[in-house]
Amino acid sequence: MRLSLASLFYRSPFENLQTHADKVKECAELFKRAAICHLHEEWDEFERLTDTVARLESEADAIKRNIRNHLPKGILMQVDKFELFDYIREQDKVLDEVEEALFWLSFRPAGIREEVANDLEELVEKVLPPIEKLSDLVAMATVFFRTGEEEERTRMKSLIRDIRQHEKEADIRERELKREIFETMKDKPIHVFHLVRLVEIVGNIADHAQNASDRMRAMIAR
Amino acid sequence: MDAVILVIAALVGLYMAANIGSNDLANAMGTSVGSCAITLKEAVVISIVANALGAVLAGGYVTGTISKGIIDPSLFAHNPNILMIGMFASLLAAGIWVNIATYFALPVSTSQAIVGAVVGFGVLSVGAGEVTWSKITIIVLSWVTSPAVGGFIAGGMYYFIEKKMMSAEDPLAASQRYAPFMVFVVFLVLILSFIFKGLQNLHLNIGFLQTILLAIPLSAGAGALGLWWVRRQARPECKLRPGQEAFTPLDRLFAQLQVLTACYVAFAHGANDVANAVGPLAAIFSVVETKAVALKVSVPFWMLLGGGMAVGGGLLLFGTRVIETIGKNITELTPMRGFCAQFGAATTILVCSRMGLPISTTHVLVGSVVGVGIMRGMGTLDLRVLKNIALSWIVTLPFTVVLAMLLYKLFVFFLV
Numbered sequence: 162m163r164l165s166l167a168s169l170f171y172r173s174p175f176e177n178l179q180t181h182a183d184k185v186k187e188c189a190e191l192f193k194r195a196a197i198c199h200l201h202e203e204w205d206e207f208e209r210l211t212d213t214v215a216r217l218e219s220e221a222d223a224i225k226r227n228i229r230n231h232l233p234k235g236i237l238m239q240v241d242k243f244e245l246f247d248y249i250r251e252q253d254k255v256l257d258e259v260e261e262a263l264f265w266l267s268f269r270p271a272g273i274r275e276e277v278a279n280d281l282e283e284l285v286e287k288v289l290p291p292i293e294k295l296s297d298l299v300a301m302a303t304v305f306f307r308t309g310e311e312e313e314r315t316r317m318k319s320l321i322r323d324i325r326q327h328e329k330e331a332d333i334r335e336r337e338l339k340r341e342i343f344e345t346m347k348d349k350p351i352h353v354f355h356l357v358r359l360v361e362i363v364g365n366i367a368d369h370a371q372n373a374s375d376r377m378r379a380m381i382a383r
Numbered sequence: 384m385d386a387v388i389l390v391i392a393a394l395v396g397l398y399m400a401a402n403i404g405s406n407d408l409a410n411a412m413g414t415s416v417g418s419c420a421i422t423l424k425e426a427v428v429i430s431i432v433a434n435a436l437g438a439v440l441a442g443g444y445v446t447g448t449i450s451k452g453i454i455d456p457s458l459f460a461h462n463p464n465i466l467m468i469g470m471f472a473s474l475l476a477a478g479i480w481v482n483i484a485t486y487f488a489l490p491v492s493t494s495q496a497i498v499g500a501v502v503g504f505g506v507l508s509v510g511a512g513e514v515t516w517s518k519i520t521i522i523v524l525s526w527v528t529s530p531a532v533g534g535f536i537a538g539g540m541y542y543f544i545e546k547k548m549m550s551a552e553d554p555l556a557a558s559q560r561y562a563p564f565m566v567f568v569v570f571l572v573l574i575l576s577f578i579f580k581g582l583q584n585l586h587l588n589i590g591f592l593q594t595i596l597l598a599i600p601l602s603a604g605a606g607a608l609g610l611w612w613v614r615r616q617a618r619p620e621c622k623l624r625p626g627q628e629a630f631t632p633l634d635r636l637f638a639q640l641q642v643l644t645a646c647y648v649a650f651a652h653g654a655n656d657v658a659n660a661v662g663p664l665a666a667i668f669s670v671v672e673t674k675a676v677a678l679k680v681s682v683p684f685w686m687l688l689g690g691g692m693a694v695g696g697g698l699l700l701f702g703t704r705v706i707e708t709i710g711k712n713i714t715e716l717t718p719m720r721g722f723c724a725q726f727g728a729a730t731t732i733l734v735c736s737r738m739g740l741p742i743s744t745t746h747v748l749v750g751s752v753v754g755v756g757i758m759r760g761m762g763t764l765d766l767r768v769l770k771n772i773a774l775s776w777i778v779t780l781p782f783t784v785v786l787a788m789l790l791y792k793l794f795v796f797f798l799v
Contacts, residue, residue: 165406165410165488165489165490165491165745165749165768165771166410166414166490166745166748166749166752167413167417167488167705167713168488168765168768168771169749169752169753169764169765169768170713170715170716170762170763170764170765171763171764171765172763173714173715173762173763174763233767235765235766235767235769235770236763236764236765236766236767237753237756237757237761237763237764237766238762238763238764239760239762239763240759306762307714307715307717307762308549308633308634308717308719309545309549309719309760310549310554310631310633311549311550311551311552311554312554383550
């Protein structure tokens with residue numbers, strides 16, 4: 162026996178969104194470790210971490226599909242369904258780019274040129290905070306949509322500002338690094354191609370994290 | 384012989400009342416238990432007391448509509464026993480349907496069930512031409528409009544709270560400021576329905592204007608008392624109930640307001656839905672006592688009280704287990720949202736029962752929850768349930784009509 166009123170309530174997509182964001186956060190840490198392994202030429206460990214990220218990515222993908230497939234017509238939410246889909250797409254793209262960056266790294270197992278290794282590590286460090294913060298953002302959103310308190314919204318807004326700031330810094334770092342690559346490796350076109358592309362992919366990670374947070378900002382707009 | 388009939392009729396009435404309790408009242412109380420505003424035990428106590436009070440103090444009107452609005456009792460003047468058997472069949476048919484529906488978690492209206500059953504009996508006994516269809520049209524219309532009204536009031540309440548309190552710099556201070564107003568409104572509607580209906584049983588003739596003039600200071604007084612209590616209970620040092628660990632101070636304030644609306648909704652339920660069980664019973668008793676068909680059946684006080692308590696008892700017996708699950712499964716139901724939904728529902732029910740419309744508590748409640756949801760204040764709702772409601776509208780009437788007809792034929796065959 163169930164209560165008819167209980168069947169009126171539908172499972173909130175935010176539970177799944179949180180799981181997805183947590184996977185993203187987990188991958189961010191793995192990505193950093195994998196990148197460091199690559200720079201120090203620890204190939205076995207790098208392989209293992211890349212595999213783990215690939216596995217997490219496909220799990221996250223399943224969650225994303227689950228959210229999309231289980232919001233049929235007739236579900237009334239506090240946020241627009243398509244805004245939510247936009248958000249999760251961007252959050253998922255973060256993972257895609259992380260995976261892509263690791264694959265791209267693995268294409269040149271000979272290692273990264275000494276000259277840029279430190280700068281690259283620094284760039285990786287710079288793009289991590291925005292992705293890690295997405296998990297906090299989703300947690301705050303869950304609270305905000307439950308209580309509707311202005312205080313929580315203010316906290317979310319400041320977190321979104323933080324993410325934007327981090328992305329900006331990563332962007333600047335990305336540009337500097339590209340210039341440096343072009344200058345130091347004038348005679349090694351293959352290296353230039355590999356590194357520039359790599360830097361772009363790593364930079365995209367932060368871009369997508371920021372896009373996601375912008376979507377969240379739209380969802381909590383009053 | 385009379386005594387046997389009365390006992391059997393009373394038992395069937397009890398059966399119907401218990402079914403109403405486990406279906407309608409369980410939904411109404413589930414909202415409060417779901418948000419952890421009250422415990423299950425408190426819900427049961429509130430249900431029994433407030434429901435009985437509602438039935439006694441404000442339950443007269445609807446009973447009138449059911450026993451004489453749909454078919455004219457004077458048509459049975461030559462053979463009162465037919466009316467008695469018919470009402471008995473109706474009561475049983477409605478009880479069975481509500482029982483089945485509760486089992487399948489169909490949000491069915493107990494009021495629709497009884498109206499359908501009486502129609503079925505009426506068509507067989509006096510013919511379709513004698514059934515007051517116009518009255519039924521109004522009732523059916525109110526089934527559609529009452530959830531809408533409930534949704535409108537609940538949604539409006541949510542909008543007000545959202546704008547004035549949740550968006551404020553200091554939501555808690557803003558809520559404390561507006562709490563007196565909300566308590567006052569709850570009491571105003573309550574006291575108005577007390578005076579309009581309850582005092583009618585005492586045969587006081589008070590005009591509309593006097594009623595209003597009387598109600599306002601009374602509500603202000605009661606509101607002040609209620610406010611004192613709400614503030615007292617919402618103090619941070621006050622003991623937390625299970626499930627309230629994660630409550631913010633604002634949650635605690637609204638949890639206390641919700642205790643108030645839980646009483647309110649149980650009272651409204653008693654005023655409206657107890658009549659579904661008691662109305663036909665009153666008709667049967669009147670026939671047995673007077674051996675004639677009375678044009679006006681007044682429901683005795685003890686029957687309203689007993690009916691009200693039986694509905695609460697039904698909740699205790701069959702409803703507790705389902706209410707328990709609601710609390711665990713609906714995390715998005717916060718005290719503030721529960722308050723809005725219950726306030727909208729109870730107000731609508733009281734107004735509708737004042738107009739003599741036997742509406743469905745469950746439907747009004749669903750309407751109120753959706754109303755808050757449309758204002759983007761109720762987590763994630765599955766509106767496909769509304770389809771189930773429409774389905775239950777479509778199914779309830781034919782089912783109870785046919786079942787009442789069958790039972791009526793059966794009883795007539797054996798008894799007459």
